[in-house]
Amino acid sequence: MAKLLMKGNEAIAESAIRSGCRFFFGYPITPQNQIPEYMSKRMPQIGGTFLQAESEVSAINMVYGASGSGARVMTSSSGPGISLKQEGISYLAGAQLPCVIVNIMRGGPGLGSIQPSQGDYFQSTRGGGHGDYRVPVLAPSSVSEAVSLTQRAFDLADQYRTPVILLGDGMIGQMMEPVDLPDQPDQPAAPSAPSKPWAATGWDGSRPRSIINSLYIDPSALERHNTMLQDKFAEIAKNEVAYSSEHTDDADLIIIAYGTVARIARSAIRAARASGIKVGMIRPITLWPFPSEPIARAARTAKAFLTVEMSAGQMVDDARLAVGGLKPVYFYGRTGGMVPAVRDVLARIKEAV
Amino acid sequence: MPTLTIQSDLCKGCGLCVDVCPKKVLGFDPSSLNAKGYRPASVLAPDACVACAFCARMCPDCCITVER
């Protein structure tokens, strides 16, 4: 393993390639452009396919076709483009197709700004498109974590036959940090992903016909399909929660923050502890499934919680559901591409205790 | 001699085959209904068939087999 200094977006792209992703379909939008740009350079070198689609709508449907054909495939975008992809994500979830969708969040609503934001939390963690579904959402807080979570995303996608969202913010995408990339020599063929007997590969009569589909016109059949999907989501929720706890054992106040904001919170916690305030942090790594259980456990000993977000208050709803009214859950957030400052977080910590 | 076979259970009685047949081989038997409630096309004048297969080519439900 060699340490490399890489930009978040490029590290995600390279990590995808080393995870066996050989197909990428995307459309330009700031602040994620280095992902398609990197893919356009790398894919031809390794016998993969990069294709710039005519829209995010087309890109996600190309993902649907490639995934339905059995390939490891990825797309990436940012808020406005992710909104366009929601139709396809719903179809992917309904048809149970594995893929990885990267959202490098920017300020919204509407065209918003190109600066970092976490305003797509609701959209990501609630499914985002029409119908009853959830998709795993992984939220890296550093470039090196973005690398490992990209690999995790592909594995989860294949294991559960589901789209997986890698949810970064513009800061994660744009900053440079040293990363350890898993050794994976360039090779023409994709590393072995799990076998996909359900994929459309051409029917020679030796297996049932592969039909990639989300239509169940008979209501009882659709309910059975939904029940099966819900069972799968319950399984994911049971097995795949990831989070990190920092200084929570003796904490009076626990900050809940993810992504870039967790790093700002960490600095604020250090400063607070230096002045004798016992603050800890629970950092969700999976936003869905949300680490409700560890937060509920912490609510027995902590006196209060503070969620810090680059949004007008989205994850705070999940935190309050987890705490269940047992303790107060405060919120501090900035929007529009504004990033919370350490001193402001520290001020909120002092207000809360 | 040409033989026309109509899978009556698949026929929706649209009449395209009846209309296109140049030899008036096909028609509707007023006493015949299939399980779906359609009146299927019937071979009324088998001897006139010349196996042109126009009927089968125009059948939207693939219910006609033509043999010679």
Added chain:
Amino acid sequence: MSIVFSKPLSLTDNVLTYCPGCTHGIIHRLVAEAIDDLGVQSQTIGVAPVGCAVFAYNFFAVDMLQAAHGRAPAVATGVKRVHPDKIVFTYQGDGDLASIGMAEIMHAAARGEKITTIFVNNAIYGMTGGQMAPTTLVGQVTTTSPYGRSEELTGKPIRVSEIISQLDGTAYAARVSAHDPKHVMEAKKAIRKAFETQRGGAGFSMVEVLSTCPTNWGMTPIEALKWVATDMVPYYPLGVYKDLSKGAA
């Protein structure tokens, strides 16, 4: 006795769910015959649209993907990029292809995507109950043009084959009709040619097939066939609009 005509192998035994007299069934059969004739059933992957043909995956005896409304060419692009050695086709109606899916079909053609599109134009939205389509003729009454399609309000119908044939990525484009045996035979030739064009790697291929909707046109099946000939063909001229395949003049 020898068989002159029977159902192609590339159609399943499932009962076609189209209305009586709807020519979708004929067009399905022509596609299946082309697949049989070329001996590529095990090498073919199809993409079904949203519309009356949404259940096409039940009828073609090949691996199939069902696509979101209008997105079949993008889905087919994903399939073809993974399986460049396979024959990949989309089967789309006029609402799916010429309205909501205009971007996808244009760009698939422009890229010279080596897929084949079967475009069924019956000048109306069938599945949703007879609303106006981008291909609805001026004056044609539908449930959303109850006074007849107004050119002032909605312009004139889109002639897709003419537009598609202008794109450099298109190797083959033809408009055919399914309204009588002679035209059905011509349609069969065109569909086969489109698949051969794909196999030869020349680029994108499309066959537009004029089709009927007796139910939503409010006609008998036989009246509907006649209406194709008298009203649709004059606005949508039949013929091969482009042929860049090997051996073409």
